[in-house]
Structure formats: structure tokens, C-alpha cells
Amino acid sequence: MTDETxxxxxxxxxxxxxxxxxxKGVRLPxxxxxxxxxxxxxxxxxxxxxxxxxxxxxxxxxxxxFVRKYYPDVSDVQQARHLGMQRGWNIVSGTRGDNGxxxxxxxxxxxxxENSYPAFAPKRRVGFDTDxxxxxxxxxxxxxxxxxxxxxxxxxxxxxxxxxxxxxxMNPSKPLVAGNIIPQxxxxxxADRNRWIYDKTGRxxxxxxxxxxxxIVKAFLQKASNKVKWxxxxxxxxxxx
Ligand SMILES: [Zn+2]
Numbered sequence: 001m002t003d004e005t006x007x008x009x010x011x012x013x014x015x016x017x018x019x020x021x022x023x024k025g026v027r028l029p030x031x032x033x034x035x036x037x038x039x040x041x042x043x044x045x046x047x048x049x050x051x052x053x054x055x056x057x058x059x060x061x062x063x064x065x066f067v068r069k070y071y072p073d074v075s076d077v078q079q080a081r082h083l084g085m086q087r088g089w090n091i092v093s094g095t096r097g098d099n100g101x102x103x104x105x106x107x108x109x110x111x112x113x114e115n116s117y118p119a120f121a122p123k124r125r126v127g128f129d130t131d132x133x134x135x136x137x138x139x140x141x142x143x144x145x146x147x148x149x150x151x152x153x154x155x156x157x158x159x160x161x162x163x164x165x166x167x168x169x170m171n172p173s174k175p176l177v178a179g180n181i182i183p184q185x186x187x188x189x190x191a192d193r194n195r196w197i198y199d200k201t202g203r204x205x206x207x208x209x210x211x212x213x214x215x216i217v218k219a220f221l222q223k224a225s226n227k228v229k230w231x232x233x234x235x236x237x238x239x240x241x
Pocket of ligand 1: 144146148185186187189
């Protein structure tokens with residue numbers, strides 16, 4: 001396959017993806033990575049979609065030797081299975097097609113570019129944009145977003161403490177209303193209260209604009225090495241100029 005055919009096939013896939021698959025939650029792999037190389041996912045998808053809609057059964061060995069032209073060190077191409085089962089492309093293996101032809105396991109066939117993989121259910125968005133705390137806890141699997149301990153169970157690090165989830169702030173400068181609530185256990189909610197701004201996955205993303213926030217950063221800097229202190233000093237001097 002020439003690069004030209006490869007890119008034309010990718011464009012065709014992109015067209016079908018926009019029309020049918022995007023809304024089903026199937027994601028289109030990028031054609032090229034940041035270094036301008038074709039991605040392995042795109043190569044495998046293009047190979048499976050060759051001569052679409054007259055696609056063929058393609059063995060893993062064929063896929064591997066195709067990808068090897070671009071990635072000589074590749075030994076075992078797993079992309080076809082991932083693209084199907086996990087990413088939702090209608091790529092089957094070890095099954096009988098509509099026309100009765102058998103796709104052996106370890107070989108793959110792209111059935112079409114209009115339907116998603118039969119068992120594919122896209123990951124649901126976390127429904128954190130509510131003030132129904134039961135709903136929020138359910139979305140997070142009844143776990144503290146910071147330490148992962150489960151409600152009603154003993155805390156990982158505090159023996160004897162039974163976890164009770166509380167409404168934590170994503171941003172402590174804002175009210176505890178829909179869109180600003182994350183579930184935290186009583187330990188994590190207390191320790192970090194008012195210091196940080198979190199994203200919905202519980203990761204710290206900013207210092208809160210509170211006295212606790214300012215104090216914790218000062219405390220960190222006080223403990224830092226002189227090298228770090230100088231770097232921060234020069235950074236701030238530049239920033240505030
Ligand atoms: Zn916790």
C-alpha cells in the first residue's frame with residue numbers, strides 16, 4: 001500500500017466516522033503522532049479498511065508485517081483487538097460473519113464503518129454535575145476521590161476509622177453546589193480542606209485563593225532547597241514585572 005492510498009483510506013474512514021460512529025462514542029485514532037509518524041492504530045485500521053466496503057479477513061501476522069514497514073521493531077500487533085473491543089470499531093475475530101464466513105480467532109475483519117462493535121458501550125461521563133450526593137457517590141463507586149477508600153469500610157491508613165463519605169469542594173472558594181462537589185472521606189476532606197482546587201478526578205490542579213492555600217504554599221517553600229527557592233524567586237520576579 002502506498003502512502004497515498006493509506007491516507008486516502010484514512011480519509012474515507014474519517015468520513016464514515018463523522019457520519020456514523022462519532023455519535024456512538026467510537027474514537028478515531030490520529031493518523032500521525034507528534035513526530036509525523038503514522039500511528040499504529042491508524043495503520044491497523046487502514047489495513048483492515050483496505051478496499052472498503054470489500055474488506056477481507058486479515059491475520060495478525062499480516063497486520064504485524066504491515067505495521068513493521070513503519071515500526072521495524074514491532075513483534076506482536078494487538079491493535080485490532082483493542083480497536084474492536086475497547087474502542088468500539090466493528091472489528092470481529094473468532095466469530096461467524098453475517099454471510100456465514102468464519103473469522104478465525106487471531107484473524108480480524110472490519111465488518112463495516114457504520115455500526116459499532118456489538119458489545120461496545122462507551123464509558124459514561126462521570127455525572128458529577130449534580131447536587132444529589134447519592135448520585136455523585138454512585139458515580140464514584142462509593143469511593144473517596146482522593147484516597148480511594150470505600151464508604152462503610154475501614155480506612156486504608158487510619159486503622160479503626162470507618163469511612164463516611166462527605167461532600168468535598170472541588171474549589172473551596174466556591175459554594176458547595178452542583179458541579180463543585182466531589183466525594184471525600186472524612187480524613188481527606190479534613191486534611192486538605194480549603195487548600196487546593198481539585199478537578200473531578202480528585203487531582204490537585206491549583207492553589208485555592210484562601211489563607212489555607214497561601215499558607216501551605218509558603219510552608220512548602222520554606223522547606224524547599226535553596227535551588228528551588230531561587231528558581232521560584234526568579235520565576236515570580238519575572239511574572240510580576
Ligand atoms: Zn480519603
